[in-house]
């Protein structure tokens with residue numbers, strides 16, 4: 088089933104055409120990776136979906152409802168949550184209180200304080216930092232702050248989660264952990280995910296579809312295996328060495344019993 092359907096999504100900032108008539112379909116259960124060079128329009132596309140920047144489109148439907156004229160908080164209530172590339176928690180609130188702010192935007196009509204805190208604690212457990220609930224954000228490592236950002240979005244009980252570079256600045260072990268967490272959120276919590284991610288090697292093994300943006304236009308879409316074969320994508324973004332290595336890895340995995 089199609090969860091999100093966008094047709095001809097365009098965004099311009101003054102003279103800059105950040106997105107030009109991009110079509111995007113996200114199916115229920117997808118982990119869809121948005122890739123492309125710096126400035127390609129990836130974050131802008133997440134902003135257009137979540138309502139954070141004014142966008143034009145022929146249609147933008149979520150779960151069958153036209154959302155293009157809805158404010159961000161209305162889209163959040165319908166089940167669209169997102170994380171931000173630069174994590175900016177409320178410094179004077181504890182970790183659990185920060186997440187509780189997210190829980191206030193869940194679909195429930197009047198979330199009570201106890202329900203909101205309970206939901207926040209569940210989300211912290213889901214991302215693995217329940218033991219940090221009563222600390223302040225400044226006491227967290229970079230990786231834990233990313234997990235806080237994820238928990239805040241999960242507390243909104245979304246059907247669609249938009250992740251903007253949640254692995255930026257993380258080391259190898261932390262990236263592996265985050266990958267496993269993304270898989271867990273998708274498979275076990277049943278949440279559809281659109282992820283903007285530059286750490287290609289890692290995300291290739293987790294996503295089922297990739298959409299490639301270049302100068303605000305969609306230049307390719309398909310399975311990871313198809314995308315590494317696309318001459319246009321190799322030239323615009325992946326580079327030949329990465330594509331060759333990825334193809335070799337895929338062949339080795341396929342040959343394993």
Ligand SMILES: Nc1ncnc2c1ncn2[C@@H]1O[C@H](COP(=O)(O)OP(=O)(O)OP(=O)(O)O)[C@@H](O)[C@H]1O
Pocket residue numbers: 100103104105123124125126127128129130131132
């Ligand atoms: N608020 C804004 N005002 C003016 N121009 C903007 C604004 N936001 C984005 N842009 C421009 O729109 C284009 C797309 O930017 P966007 O941040 O979406 O790219 P991106 O693919 O996410 O890049 P990166 O990988 O570097 O995060 C860029 O040319 C950028 O400079």
